[in-house]
Amino acid sequence: MTKEENEKRLARLKAIVSSMPEKPGSYQYYDEQGTIIYVGKAKNLKSRVSSYFHTEVDRFKTKVLVSKIHDISYTVVNTEEDALLLENSLIKKYNPRYNVLLKDGKTYPSICVTNEPFPRIFKTRTINRRWGTYYGPYSHLGSMYAVLELIKKLCRPRSCRQPMTVEGIREGRYNVCLEYHIKNCGGPCIGRQSYEEYQKNMAQAREILRGNTRGILRDMRAEMERLAGELRFEEAEAVKQKYMLIDSFCSKSEVVSHIINNVDVFSIASDEKTAFINYIHVAAGSINQSFTFEYRKRLDETDEELLSLGIIEMRERFHSTSREIIVPFEMDLPLEGVTLTVPQRGDRKTLLDLSVMNGRQYRFDRLKQAEKLNPEQKSVRLMKEIQDMLRLPKMPYQIECFDNSNISGTDAVAACVVFKKMRPSKKDYRKYNIKTVTGPDDYASMKEVVRRRYTRLMEEQQPLPDLIITDGGRGQMEVVREVVEDELGLQIPIAGLAKDDRHRTNELLYGFPPVVVGMKTDSELFRLLTQIQDEVHRFAITFHRDKRSKHALHSELDDIRGIGPKTKEALLKRLKSVKQIREADIRTLAEITGEAKARLIYDHFHAPDSNP
Numbered sequence: 001m002t003k004e005e006n007e008k009r010l011a012r013l014k015a016i017v018s019s020m021p022e023k024p025g026s027y028q029y030y031d032e033q034g035t036i037i038y039v040g041k042a043k044n045l046k047s048r049v050s051s052y053f054h055t056e057v058d059r060f061k062t063k064v065l066v067s068k069i070h071d072i073s074y075t076v077v078n079t080e081e082d083a084l085l086l087e088n089s090l091i092k093k094y095n096p097r098y099n100v101l102l103k104d105g106k107t108y109p110s111i112c113v114t115n116e117p118f119p120r121i122f123k124t125r126t127i128n129r130r131w132g133t134y135y136g137p138y139s140h141l142g143s144m145y146a147v148l149e150l151i152k153k154l155c156r157p158r159s160c161r162q163p164m165t166v167e168g169i170r171e172g173r174y175n176v177c178l179e180y181h182i183k184n185c186g187g188p189c190i191g192r193q194s195y196e197e198y199q200k201n202m203a204q205a206r207e208i209l210r211g212n213t214r215g216i217l218r219d220m221r222a223e224m225e226r227l228a229g230e231l232r233f234e235e236a237e238a239v240k241q242k243y244m245l246i247d248s249f250c251s252k253s254e255v256v257s258h259i260i261n262n263v264d265v266f267s268i269a270s271d272e273k274t275a276f277i278n279y280i281h282v283a284a285g286s287i288n289q290s291f292t293f294e295y296r297k298r299l300d301e302t303d304e305e306l307l308s309l310g311i312i313e314m315r316e317r318f319h320s321t322s323r324e325i326i327v328p329f330e331m332d333l334p335l336e337g338v339t340l341t342v343p344q345r346g347d348r349k350t351l352l353d354l355s356v357m358n359g360r361q362y363r364f365d366r367l368k369q370a371e372k373l374n375p376e377q378k379s380v381r382l383m384k385e386i387q388d389m390l391r392l393p394k395m396p397y398q399i400e401c402f403d404n405s406n407i408s409g410t411d412a413v414a415a416c417v418v419f420k421k422m423r424p425s426k427k428d429y430r431k432y433n434i435k436t437v438t439g440p441d442d443y444a445s446m447k448e449v450v451r452r453r454y455t456r457l458m459e460e461q462q463p464l465p466d467l468i469i470t471d472g473g474r475g476q477m478e479v480v481r482e483v484v485e486d487e488l489g490l491q492i493p494i495a496g497l498a499k500d501d502r503h504r505t506n507e508l509l510y511g512f513p514p515v516v517v518g519m520k521t522d523s524e525l526f527r528l529l530t531q532i533q534d535e536v537h538r539f540a541i542t543f544h545r546d547k548r549s550k551h552a553l554h555s556e557l558d559d560i561r562g563i564g565p566k567t568k569e570a571l572l573k574r575l576k577s578v579k580q581i582r583e584a585d586i587r588t589l590a591e592i593t594g595e596a597k598a599r600l601i602y603d604h605f606h607a608p609d610s611n612p
Contacts, residue, residue: 080334
């Protein structure tokens with residue numbers, strides 16, 4: 001499309017917008033082929049749609065959408081609620097390219113109560129309303145199996161698949177199966193359980209599936225008292241056993257408050273590409289449903305926009321009639337007869353916190369699954385977290401960390417470890433013998449090593465790190481800065497990991513003057529940074545121990561030129577010690593090493609300045 005054609009297109013679209021009414025409704029954008037690419041809602045159509053064509057729109061995705069629009073249509077409705085419902089139905093009908101993509105739970109199972117004279121109860125993933133009534137879906141399989149187990153013990157529904165009728169039972173067409181003999185079924189097929197009793201059990205099962213266990217308990221308690229009053233103690237005991245089963249099941253449920261009934265709870269956790277909306281339904285003070293939906297963002301939708309869509313979608317999907325909805329923030333959601341609550345304390349706040357926790361956990365689990373399939377994704381995420389936290393100019397692809405090691409200044413060494421893409425790059429590790437520092441001066445040793453490291457990288461034109469981490473606090477950071485910035489003129493971000501009085505790393509420092517960066521010490525990122533610190537400490541200590549070991553094994557024979565390891569081994573094997581070698585005459589030495597080497601050894605130990 002040429003510039004002139006694009007200007008004509010925008011002028012035509014703005015003309016359509018200028019004539020739009022200032023009323024609630026839904027609007028649709030079409031591409032060049034006449035396909036709907038976006039559906040939106042507005043309480044003021046003209047104001048909302050015109051915002052897409054402002055020159056100051058700076059969101060990239062919105063600009064892309066506007067560049068694809070070739071026509072606009074709209075539908076005016078009476079209320080904001082109608083606009084919301086219309087938007088939801090149009091999105092589901094046309095699945096526009098730039099609207100959020102809903103990944104629902106169609107694969108989650110539900111519980112079916114069949115429409116037979118003697119209903120069966122079972123789990124299924126196929127929904128066909130002609131077969132029966134469906135409860136669910138259940139995102140947590142453990143909860144579903146717990147409900148089915150309770151119903152099996154309490155109501156004993158039949159599990160056979162034969163098409164059982166009252167007439168067939170009367171005519172004796174059926175035979176009992178094993179389930180009857182092991183007392184999992186009351187035997188309605190042979191008349192051992194009456195039609196009326198079976199239907200009463202099914203009514204109890206339906207109430208349990210609706211979450212109305214407290215109503216059942218109340219009725220059972222009344223029946224127990226009535227039977228006991230009539231001295232029918234065996235029947236009262238049977239009712240008591242059922243009562244205890246339901247009561248035990250309820251005690252394992254998430255009970256919030258007996259006064260909270262028929263309430264929906266929604267929360268949202270989102271990132272740049274995806275939003276996770278958790279839905280919890282509370283009935284009779286207990287949570288009987290929890291579900292998390294995943295939405296793939298197509299534009300830069302706000303959390304409020306996504307949550308509004310999610311609330312309409314989920315309430316319609318689960319046929320919710322709750323008159324109260326608990327949400328995490330104030331929203332402009334026009335639902336007739338429904339109250340939106342943003343709790344600050346109490347049982348409703350507990351419910352909201354539980355919903356938030358479920359949404360975040362689902363998001364975390366999906367992220368872990370994705371990172372297992374693509375390990376690079378985890379590295380990029382952690383690098384992005386460090387970049388955002390420290391406000392670095394770019395992601396820290398290469399991180400280097402330094403540490404010193406010595407004992408009272410002897411055998412002083414230092415080490416540098418390199419992490420690339422948040423993983424150790426061992427071929428780039430470097431060891432350093434301290435050359436210019438006498439005594440235990442960690443600051444001077446750090447200066448020498450950093451100077452040698454980056455001077456050489458500059459001379460060899462090797463890549464410089466994106467972040468330097470020092471194993472120490474403000475002092476170490478300052479001496480590194482003096483070398484990197486003041487001496488070498490480099491601009492490399494410097495951070496420090498400081499320890500507490502118990503020598504445990506507890507702070508990340510950054511900036512000059514250094515300040516503590518707010519980061520939880522049990523977070524994944526902080527654990528990675530301490531892993532880098534532990535790795536450089538291990539590398540430096542290992543190098544220092546190797547150097548001390550070599551120093552400890554040094555003997556005076558190593559100082560004699562022309563005497564190698566084999567000659568040294570032969571002398572010690574025969575004469576046992578350096579003292580015996582020193583006191584031996586030249587003929588004894590010659591028998592072991594030969595005359596030439598014997599003369600070198602004898603002259604070394606009997607030189608005028610040698611120790612006796």
